[in-house]
Amino acid sequence: MAMSNSNHIAAYHGIDIGGSKMELVAFADRDGALTEVYRERVATPGDDFAAFVQAIVDLVAHGDAAVGATAPVGIGLPGVIDSASGRQLSSNVPALNGRLVAQTLQQALLRPVAIGNDCQCFALSEAQGGAADHAASMFGAILGTGAGGGYCVGGQLLRGFNGVAGEWGHWSLPATLLAQHGLADYRCPCGKTGCLERYVSGPAMSKLYAHFGGEGTEPLATLAIIARANMGDAVAQRTVTVHLDVLGHALAGLVLAYDPHVIVLGGGLSKLPHLYDKLPAAVKRHLFPGVHVPPILPPRFGDAGGARGAALLIRQHTKAST
Numbered sequence: 001m002a003m004s005n006s007n008h009i010a011a012y013h014g015i016d017i018g019g020s021k022m023e024l025v026a027f028a029d030r031d032g033a034l035t036e037v038y039r040e041r042v043a044t045p046g047d048d049f050a051a052f053v054q055a056i057v058d059l060v061a062h063g064d065a066a067v068g069a070t071a072p073v074g075i076g077l078p079g080v081i082d083s084a085s086g087r088q089l090s091s092n093v094p095a096l097n098g099r100l101v102a103q104t105l106q107q108a109l110l111r112p113v114a115i116g117n118d119c120q121c122f123a124l125s126e127a128q129g130g131a132a133d134h135a136a137s138m139f140g141a142i143l144g145t146g147a148g149g150g151y152c153v154g155g156q157l158l159r160g161f162n163g164v165a166g167e168w169g170h171w172s173l174p175a176t177l178l179a180q181h182g183l184a185d186y187r188c189p190c191g192k193t194g195c196l197e198r199y200v201s202g203p204a205m206s207k208l209y210a211h212f213g214g215e216g217t218e219p220l221a222t223l224a225i226i227a228r229a230n231m232g233d234a235v236a237q238r239t240v241t242v243h244l245d246v247l248g249h250a251l252a253g254l255v256l257a258y259d260p261h262v263i264v265l266g267g268g269l270s271k272l273p274h275l276y277d278k279l280p281a282a283v284k285r286h287l288f289p290g291v292h293v294p295p296i297l298p299p300r301f302g303d304a305g306g307a308r309g310a311a312l313l314i315r316q317h318t319k320a321s322t
Contacts, residue, residue, distance in 0.1 A: 011037070011067035013060055014311030015075045016118065019092040020044055022055070025307035026063035026071065033129070034311060038066030049095040053108050060109055072112040074314030076121035076306045077101070083162045090190065114310075114317040116157070120166060121309030122266045122299070123150025124157045128312055130300040132262040139260040140299075141168065141251065144267025147197035151258050156316060168254055169197035177249060181242045184211065200247045202268050209239040226272065240274075247275075248282025255287060255294065263296045266305070270298055 010029040015022060026038040040062055045051035056075075064070055079091035086103060088096045102115045116124075123140025132138035132152070141149045147169030151158050159165050172194045178185060186207075188195035198204055206219040214220060214235045220228075228236035251263060265275065280293045287293070301308060 010315075011069045011071040012311040012315050013063045013071045013073045014121075014307035014309065014314070015056065015059065015073065016121070016306030016310060017075060017077045017093060018044060019046060019078070022059075023307055024059040024063050025311065026066050027308070027311045028067060029315065034308065034315075038063055039307075044093055045095065046093045047095050049099055052093070052095050053104060056105060057108055070111055072114075072314045072318050073105070073109060074121070074310035074312070074317070075105070075113065075115045076118040076310040076313070077115055078118050080117060080162075080164055080167075081115065112314065112318050112321070114314040116159070116310065116313045117148065117150070117164075117166075118306055119148035119266075120150035120157055120159065121313055122305050123152055123166065123264070123309070124312045124316070125301050125305035125309035126264045126266070126299055127152035127157070128155045130305065131264045131297045133300075135260075135262040137258070137260045138262040138264060139166070139254050139258055140264050140266055141254065142267040143200060143247075143265060143269035144202060147201050147250075147267075149254075149266075151260065157313065168250060168257075169201075170195045171250070171253060172196070173199055173246065173249075177246065181245070183208075183242070196246070196250045200243065200250055205239060205243050205269075208243060209235060212238050212242075214239070222269065222272070226274070244275075244278055244282045245285075248279060248284075249286045251279065251283045251296070252286035255283065255291065260294055262294055264299055265296065266299050266302070270302070 012027050013024055015024045021041055022044045023041040025036055027034040028037050045055055060073055080089050082089055086100050087098050088101045091097050106113045119142045126132050126140050127138050137153045139151050149166040149168055151166050170190055173196055185194045186198040187193045188198050202222050205222050209220050209225050212235050225236050225239055229240045279296050283293045
């Protein structure tokens with residue numbers, strides 16, 4: 001259904017791309033507040049670039065019909081864009097690797113298009129109307145199948161020279177901490193070894209449990225590990241303790257690097273209550289005296305924030321261009 005008075009109301013489309021599904025949400029911008037008008041989700045054509053582009057074109061056409069306008073498009077993608085070549089790297093959508101995704105979609109859609117990392121879109125969504133609304137600065141830290149994030153100041157996303165500001169998951173874990181906890185120097189899919197996401201993500205907790213001698217032939221899910229720890233399982237308790245300490249070290253690094261006024265957690269692990277109870281003390285142990293831990297908060301929008309953040313990204317991009 002088209003909006004009335006569409007000529008007087010700005011509209012933006014946000015698209016959240018995942019390995020299996022992608023979702024478009026069309027928004028009306030009323031006095032700075034985004035109001036959802038239309039939502040559609042389809043399977044991601046992960047192995048066919050032409051089919052991927054056509055699926056985006058179709059989604060956007062449906063969104064245009066819903067808002068009654070040719071709306072700019074923001075897209076949240078996993079991975080990064082090489083700042084020199086403009087090609088997509090490290091995507092969990094194989095068809096996009098090495099492709100000029102932004103340029104191709106710009107030509108196909110004939111309108112402004114902004115592409116950002118999915119973690120950065122999460123941060124932007126939580127900075128504007130989310131858990132960190134009105135905070136002078138915030139860091140959105142994703143803890144899911146990997147670890148990434150985004151940094152916002154005054155509600156605006158700062159992407160940096162390479163567009164990778166917030167990629168804390170690929171900071172290296174110090175050898176002293178590896179030795180202290182008896183951890184292996186795991187190789188990361190990015191090509192480095194010892195990246196933080198290999199120790200703080202959801203799959204990492206399962207790997208730690210197995211590393212410390214946990215029973216079972218299949219990887220144990222995070223919630224199951226927490227449950228075992230609460231029942232007194234010594235290996236599970238060690239896993240939770242080490243995971244918390246390494247995560248505390250990682251977030252302490254974020255405090256020292258960015259000094260955000262608020263940290264908002266995202267991803268599957270953001271649903272674990274013990275993180276909000278115990279993380280502040282775990283972070284504090286890795287800071288020097290006089291440096292305080294900012295509030296660590298759960299997300300307001302959770303998994304629903306990706307498309308909203310992408311729409312906010314294109315709004316930020318178009319306003320900066322005018």
